[in-house]
Amino acid sequence: xxxxxxxxxxxxxxxTKSQRFCRNExxxxxxxxxxSCPLANSQYATVREEEGVCYLYMKTVxxxxxxxxxxxxxxxxxxxxxxxxxxxxxxxxxxxFIKQKCKQRLVKITQYLxxxxxxxxxxxxxxxxxxxxxxxxxxRREDKALIAARLDNHIEKExxxxxxxxx
Numbered sequence: 001x002x003x004x005x006x007x008x009x010x011x012x013x014x015x016t017k018s019q020r021f022c023r024n025e026x027x028x029x030x031x032x033x034x035x036s037c038p039l040a041n042s043q044y045a046t047v048r049e050e051e052g053v054c055y056l057y058m059k060t061v062x063x064x065x066x067x068x069x070x071x072x073x074x075x076x077x078x079x080x081x082x083x084x085x086x087x088x089x090x091x092x093x094x095x096x097f098i099k100q101k102c103k104q105r106l107v108k109i110t111q112y113l114x115x116x117x118x119x120x121x122x123x124x125x126x127x128x129x130x131x132x133x134x135x136x137x138x139x140r141r142e143d144k145a146l147i148a149a150r151l152d153n154h155i156e157k158e159x160x161x162x163x164x165x166x167x
Contacts, residue, residue: 010039026057026071028101035097045091045098047076047105052116054083054109056090056102080110 012024013032020032028046029036038044044059054076063070074090076083083106091099 012039026059028098028105036101043094043098045094045102047087047102047109049109049113052113053078054106054113056087058090076106080106083110 010022010032012022012027014021014023015032021030022032022037024038025048026038026044026046027036028038028044034040038046038059042059042061042064046057048055048057056074056076058072058074059070060072063072074086076086084103087099087102087106091102
């Protein structure tokens with residue numbers, strides 16, 4: 001697997017001029033290297049957010065035989081301190097790199113969740129997109145209706161004049 005990461009093809013690898021990125025949803029850092037690749041490591045953990053809730057995903061060697069149950073999912077507390085404590089408890093005998101990156105990722109996710117909540121509270125006006133095609137169609141219909149109304153008024157006046165004249 002180590003040779004795949006650097007030299008050959010990996011479906012998740014995305015390369016720029018300066019760096020290699022990994023698009024795997026379970027990747028801890030977003031970088032394509034041996035230590036942060038969920039495919040290359042049999043013992044791996046990451047923190048993910050789903051609909052505003054943070055989860056700790058853990059992959060162990062014992063679960064490798066069952067791909068459907070490969071990742072153990074632990075719901076983290078909304079309280080930041082308790083969530084950090086849960087990470088420490090679940091990753092007691094794990095590598096320091098993975099523990100540190102999981103905590104770092106939890107910090108980032110909680111920060112962007114807080115920003116999202118603030119933006120949702122601050123923004124009260126709903127932005128409605130202009131539908132130009134529909135507006136143009138409505139304007140055209142209104143213009144035609146006005147022309148028809150003028151025509152109706154003109155015909156009505158003409159009939160009233162004829163009635164007054166007696167013809």
